[in-house]
Amino acid sequence: MVTIKDVAKKASVSIATVSAVINNNKFVSDELKERVEIAIKELKYRPNKVARSLKNKKTNLIGVIVTEITNPFYPLMLKGVEDVAKKNNYQLIVCTTDDDPQKEYDLVQSMLDYGIDGVVLATIDDKESKSVQLLEQEEIVHVLINRSPEVYSDNSVLIDSYKVGEIATTYLIDLEHDDIAFIGGDRLNSREREKGFKNALAKHGVELKDNRIIKCNYDAEKVYQNVLQLIEQDDMPTAFFAASDTMAFATIKVLLDKGFRVPQDISVIGSDNISFSEDFLIPLTTVDAQAYEMGRLGCETLISLLNESENNSYIKPYLLEPSLVVRKSCQKKMEG
Amino acid sequence: MVTIKDVAKKASVSIATVSAVINNNKFVSDELKERVEIAIKELKYRPNKVARSLKNKKTNLIGVIVTEITNPFYPLMLKGVEDVAKKNNYQLIVCTTDDDPQKEYDLVQSMLDYGIDGVVLATIDDKESKSVQLLEQEEIVHVLINRSPEVYSDNSVLIDSYKVGEIATTYLIDLEHDDIAFIGGDRLNSREREKGFKNALAKHGVELKDNRIIKCNYDAEKVYQNVLQLIEQDDMPTAFFAASDTMAFATIKVLLDKGFRVPQDISVIGSDNISFSEDFLIPLTTVDAQAYEMGRLGCETLISLLNESENNSYIKPYLLEPSLVVRKSCQKKMEG
DNA sequence: CCCTTTCAACTAAACGTTTAGCTAAACGTT
DNA sequence: AACGTTTAGCTAAACGTTTAGTTGAAAGGG
Known part of the structure; x- marks a missing residue:
């Protein structure tokens, strides 16, 4: 390894001068500066960041x-x-x-x-x-x-996850849906989306049915099970709002598996807009989370x-x- | 920042002893070891990796x-x-x-x-x-x-990209396709897949038509353009083999856009098996590249x-x- | 011509570790 | 008791930088 010492020796200057040249933070005469720069090039010297880090914190x-x-x-x-x-x-x-x-x-x-x-x-x-x-x-x-x-x-x-919830829900309401389910988790982002969801419903006077808040914690398998349960009880909302695209994917997959058509029979909106939602089985309508x-x-x-x-x-x-x-x-x- | 020195002082031992305890690479009497360990805990000492790196390279x-x-x-x-x-x-x-x-x-x-x-x-x-x-x-x-x-x-x-090409192509041939196009790029992985492709064709006596090797360098836009050109010339293969899933996606998208059905009209096989190919518009048949x-x-x-x-x-x-x-x-x- | 000021360049300490090499206590042997 | 051996624990150098502080030559003032 070639160190600052080697450069100093080769250029016949002190270590401090080399350092000054490297960091360009002290006046060095043109002559010495050039000697140092030549030496650096010839030796292919590159400062050791570890040492530097130690000194500089x-x-x-x-x-x-x-x-x-x-x-x-x-x-x-x-x-x-x-x-x-x-x-x-x-x-x-x-x-x-x-x-x-x-x-x-x-x-x-x-x-x-x-x-x-x-x-x-x-x-x-x-x-x-x-x-x-x-x-x-x-x-x-x-x-x-x-x-x-x-x-x-x-x-x-x-x-602004609250707004995510509002936007998605309002969109669904605009499409005249009046029985919407929310699929989410425990995390703040999801809780806020849920609040936005509920608020938008209230604001437009849309009723929230009893079992329409489904907590799955971003776990695709849980989403699948929970939606399946709804299907088996024959108690279906007309639309789903999922607090993440991946949960929306899982939702769509059960629905498709069970013979529902998306969006003809049931609408699903996600949130996040991950790169793949565009090319998902059913290109996903969603709210971009940037x-x-x-x-x-x-x-x-x-x-x-x-x-x-x-x-x-x-x-x-x-x-x-x-x-x-x-x-x-x-x-x-x-x-x- | 609490250093090894502070620990040494607190435990009334030398720096070297603390180091020995930390690294457990020298015998230290139980008594001193305990003193050092207590000091470490009380001071919440954690060795500085930067310093250590400098010494240890x-x-x-x-x-x-x-x-x-x-x-x-x-x-x-x-x-x-x-x-x-x-x-x-x-x-x-x-x-x-x-x-x-x-x-x-x-x-x-x-x-x-x-x-x-x-x-x-x-x-x-x-x-x-x-x-x-x-x-x-x-x-x-x-x-x-x-x-x-x-x-x-x-x-x-x-x-083994050569084998990727063989597997994909052989599968297509098994499905009785006799006019297959290859979509790939310049990179070794693609060149090898192409070799595997050609070899499989030859081995099964399937003819390779003139304009069936399409070089797009993993660029979705280029894939789209090239396949489009084929469509416009009304000179379509019955199947495509793409050297990556993303190129396969692009291929499928043009085909779908232009009214072809996949796989009913045209088959497409990819390679890589990225996580999303399973849930793509048309779940993608592909060769897993691990x-x-x-x-x-x-x-x-x-x-x-x-x-x-x-x-x-x-x-x-x-x-x-x-x-x-x-x-x-x-x-x-x-x-x- | 001497004294002060200026400043380019230098010397050496410091950053927080590891470790080679030293010291001296403890023990075994004769 | 004298000596050698062993070894727990120590001191100090080293890793490759940056930088505070020093040096001394040149410049300037009186």
């Missing part, structure tokens, strides 16, 4: 923690994070939690050990997230995207926080606007 | 370079890599190249700067890859997965290479077996 590493990587929603978000990280000369340490708070906590710990400069957390939304507490107490710059603990609001980039944009903005605010350093700064939470994406899984309610 | 960081992250093939591979990395206490630095050799080279350089211990490269297959050369010359342990430069064979985990397994095995061999350290060792290339996945995009050729 800055690794230029950003930790990114996502729930899953096989659900296309997250890769899209990751892409957003990566694009801005790359532009700012950060590298990403990426890992997944499978939505397990303990794993998440351990990962945050591990990242701290690696000396990451900041972290983009796209995962848990527990009432009081241990991970977030840890980050706070260790004073590690962080921004939460997609989800956040209920109490937490600073430095986060979220989708995964890429959350990643992009999330990383951007992280980096601006990182740059202000001591400013101890607060950036107001972003709440992104969802938007309706009409495709083919919904249609006007049939007569009778 | 080992970061416990693995670089992973993939082409894209929004194509579900790669996340699946990543998942394989991550699962074994996690188990072995490595963290992953992940980035994407968009299939640009220059970007890839720069990324490899960057990762070297970060001191990664090894890299899993899942990307380019140039005749002579600068990136691979760089890794070789810097003596960084690396394994190539999914693709490799033509000349390169060591330490790689590849899918993305997860390549990632898993790739990382596993990387880590075993890392552990042997000085052994300068060579691990024979893995060539994974592809397997046919029958779904709904192919059927027996219609009479006439």
